[in-house]
Amino acid sequence: MITDDLSALIRTAVLAAAEAGEYTLDDSTFEVSLETPRSKQHGDYSCTIALAMKKYTGLKDSREIAAKIVKYIPTDSSILLRVEVAGPGFMNFYLKPDWLYTALKTIESEDKSYGFNTKMADENILIEFVSANPTGPISVVNGRAAVLGDVLGNLLASQGAKVGREFYINDALNSLQLEKFANTVVVRYMQELGHPVVMPSSADGGLETMEPGAAVLTNKAELTPVHFPKDGYRGEYVRDIARGIIAEAGDKFLTSSEEERNAYFRQATLSRMVAAQKNALEAFGIYFNTWFYESSLYSSGAVEKTIQQLKSLGYAYEHDGALWLKSSELGDEKDRVLVRSNEKATYIAADSAYHHDKFERGFNHLINIWGADHHGYVARLKAGVAALGHDPQKLEIILTQMVSLVRDGEAVIGGKRKGNIIELKEDLIDDIGKDAARFYFLLNSYETPATVDVELAKKQSNDNPVYYVQYSHARLANILVKAANQGITVRPAAQSELALLTHPAELDVLRKLADYPDEVASSAKDYAPHRLTRFGMELASLLNVFYENCRVLPGTDEPISSVLTTARLALVNGARIVQSNLLTMLGISAPDKM
RNA sequence: GCCUUCGUAGCUCAGUGGAUAGAGCAUCCGCCUUCUAAGCGGAUGGCCGCAAGUUCGAACCUUGCCGGAGGCACCA
Numbered sequence: 001m002i003t004d005d006l007s008a009l010i011r012t013a014v015l016a017a018a019e020a021g022e023y024t025l026d027d028s029t030f031e032v033s034l035e036t037p038r039s040k041q042h043g044d045y046s047c048t049i050a051l052a053m054k055k056y057t058g059l060k061d062s063r064e065i066a067a068k069i070v071k072y073i074p075t076d077s078s079i080l081l082r083v084e085v086a087g088p089g090f091m092n093f094y095l096k097p098d099w100l101y102t103a104l105k106t107i108e109s110e111d112k113s114y115g116f117n118t119k120m121a122d123e124n125i126l127i128e129f130v131s132a133n134p135t136g137p138i139s140v141v142n143g144r145a146a147v148l149g150d151v152l153g154n155l156l157a158s159q160g161a162k163v164g165r166e167f168y169i170n171d172a173l174n175s176l177q178l179e180k181f182a183n184t185v186v187v188r189y190m191q192e193l194g195h196p197v198v199m200p201s202s203a204d205g206g207l208e209t210m211e212p213g214a215a216v217l218t219n220k221a222e223l224t225p226v227h228f229p230k231d232g233y234r235g236e237y238v239r240d241i242a243r244g245i246i247a248e249a250g251d252k253f254l255t256s257s258e259e260e261r262n263a264y265f266r267q268a269t270l271s272r273m274v275a276a277q278k279n280a281l282e283a284f285g286i287y288f289n290t291w292f293y294e295s296s297l298y299s300s301g302a303v304e305k306t307i308q309q310l311k312s313l314g315y316a317y318e319h320d321g322a323l324w325l326k327s328s329e330l331g332d333e334k335d336r337v338l339v340r341s342n343e344k345a346t347y348i349a350a351d352s353a354y355h356h357d358k359f360e361r362g363f364n365h366l367i368n369i370w371g372a373d374h375h376g377y378v379a380r381l382k383a384g385v386a387a388l389g390h391d392p393q394k395l396e397i398i399l400t401q402m403v404s405l406v407r408d409g410e411a412v413i414g415g416k417r418k419g420n421i422i423e424l425k426e427d428l429i430d431d432i433g434k435d436a437a438r439f440y441f442l443l444n445s446y447e448t449p450a451t452v453d454v455e456l457a458k459k460q461s462n463d464n465p466v467y468y469v470q471y472s473h474a475r476l477a478n479i480l481v482k483a484a485n486q487g488i489t490v491r492p493a494a495q496s497e498l499a500l501l502t503h504p505a506e507l508d509v510l511r512k513l514a515d516y517p518d519e520v521a522s523s524a525k526d527y528a529p530h531r532l533t534r535f536g537m538e539l540a541s542l543l544n545v546f547y548e549n550c551r552v553l554p555g556t557d558e559p560i561s562s563v564l565t566t567a568r569l570a571l572v573n574g575a576r577i578v579q580s581n582l583l584t585m586l587g588i589s590a591p592d593k594m
Numbered sequence: 595g596c597c598u599u600c601g602u603a604g605c606u607c608a609g610u611g612g613a614u615a616g617a618g619c620a621u622c623c624g625c626c627u628u629c630u631a632a633g634c635g636g637a638u639g640g641c642c643g644c645a646a647g648u649u650c651g652a653a654c655c656u657u658g659c660c661g662g663a664g665g666c667a668c669c670a
Contacts, residue, residue, distance in 0.1 A: 087613050340668040376665045467632050555628040
């Protein structure tokens with residue numbers, strides 16, 4: 001890569017200058033960092049080493065240091081046009097356009113793998129994300145973590161890491177909630193089959209109300225009312241599940257034993273809810289390698305085994321009738337209960353077992369994506385993992401800032417219990433599509449608290465920058481189609497007069513294309529998918545400028561030499577590859593027509 | 595009270611210790627007879643919450659304060 005060549009050149013010059021006695025160098029472990037200047041007046045790359053070297057050399061004027069270094073940079077380099085010292089001591093490097101043409105050839109030959117490398121080949125990473133409770137649908141709030149985890153997975157995989165995506169289903173300990181959920185579905189089931197329902201008075205002062213049963217059994221006498229559970233789940237999706245059960249099993253649970261009915265509903269509501277979640281996520285382009293059931297940790301004995309292990313390692317002790325984890329010795333602020341005095345294991349016991357299991361499965365690096373409201377749990381889990389002999393540094397918790405929901409300017413409060421959920425699929429994807437929805441979440445850093453107004457998102461969907469990026473791709477594709485129709489063949493870049501590409505708009509595009517692999521690598525390293533999104537918008541903007549200023553195919557007014565057309569077609573094809581690779585990385589389609 | 599996090603243009607947000615702090619939307623003015631106007635060009639708009647410190651250099655690092663969000667269970 002060009003930046004590697006350039007920094008090697010600078011390193012050699014810094015050492016050569018010291019050797020020649022221009023200055024003394026106290027520390028030879030200096031880092032040569034290159035940056036892309038914000039303004040291209042400052043060259044293709046800029047180096048600040050002279051500023052940093054004030055400490056090591058004893059010289060006061062960093063412009064002077066820069067000048068001394070520059071003296072030892074070879075002027076007959078194959079890549080370098082010139083070097084300038086500017087400002088307080090920046091060294092600005094202006095490269096020969098050749099390097100851009102070389103980059104274009106590289107893009108063409110690497111094609112779909114341009115932007116990929118093998119730096120992280122030793123990493124076997126498991127990303128666990130979304131993991132929404134199986135008592136409600138995937139909501140818009142989950143959308144951000146979902147797309148973040150998915151694209152982060154793509155980014156890490158592009159760096160050569162093996163990546164697994166996992167969804168954890170909290171189906172065991174949380175049994176009270178699951179029971180309540182199943183009971184709620186039973187009530188809706190009976191309502192669908194004709195029973196009236198008594199809705200309890202709500203906490204915010206509403207009175208007890210009566211809902212009629214569905215009019216399916218018109219000839220029968222009035223059926224006995226059933227009571228909706230206090231704090232039951234009020235969302236419409238509960239009725240959907242009830243209807244699904246009727247379609248599959250009919251009305252036989254009206255007359256079955258309570259035991260039989262409860263056992264069936266407990267299992268059926270869980271599997272239907274999980275299926276619905278899976279369905280919604282797939283509509284969002286998100287596929288998990290594994291759906292891990294918390295209950296399996298209990299049935300396999302893993303939780304019990306983990307507790308025994310913690311005891312024998314001396315990290316667990318009895319106190320007040322409960323079993324405690326010595327988490328305070330492992331970075332947590334206090335000790336935590338592992339097994340309650342009622343003998344039930346806590347979530348931390350199951351979670352320790354779960355993360356132990358992840359490591360046991362061969363992953364050497366775990367990434368969990370959680371909402372910021374779980375941050376108080378981070379130290380605890382790391383302590384649990386450390387107690388079991390794993391390096392807590394290898395468990396990374398990404399906390400996404402909260403997503404608050406707004407509908408037509410009004411805050412939507414409450415959640416699954418109250419029934420006012422804004423569903424990811426029904427309320428967003430079905431309206432604006434997968435591409436716009438993904439792009440919407442990928443625009444900003446997960447470190448920024450977000451407010452999602454679905455109605456606003458729908459109204460603004462035409463303004464969604466995703467179309468801007470896709471449009472630039474479609475225009476490129478269109479040029480290639482038109483060229484083929486006119487019988488003009490796209491030649492390999494190596495057989496084109498790339499030196500004809502001298503227009504500033506062309507050079508800007510080429511420079512951006514050459515930057516792409518670095519951008520992917522840094523987005524992966526910093527877990528910052530949104531940077532790639534921004535890069536796509538910037539590239540689109542440069543492409544539009546190129547499109548306005550540099551005609552590719554012969555026009556009626558504007559004669560264009562066939563060699564220039566050939567060169568520009570090579571550029572168009574390279575840009576199409578990059579824009580397509582980028583959109584693919586984001587899980588967004590790259591249409592040829594719009 | 596303690597912990598985490600956010601505060602940048604009217605709004606939504608980028609900004610990797612570097613040069614004159616950027617983009618989209620909104621507002622205003624221009625540009626379609628040639629490869630897609632979902633586009634291009636221009637204008638307006640900033641005590642980067644406040645203060646001190648570190649540094650050659652701070653929107654970025656440190657500390658304090660102000661304001662918002664979240665968390666401090668034998669819940670998950």
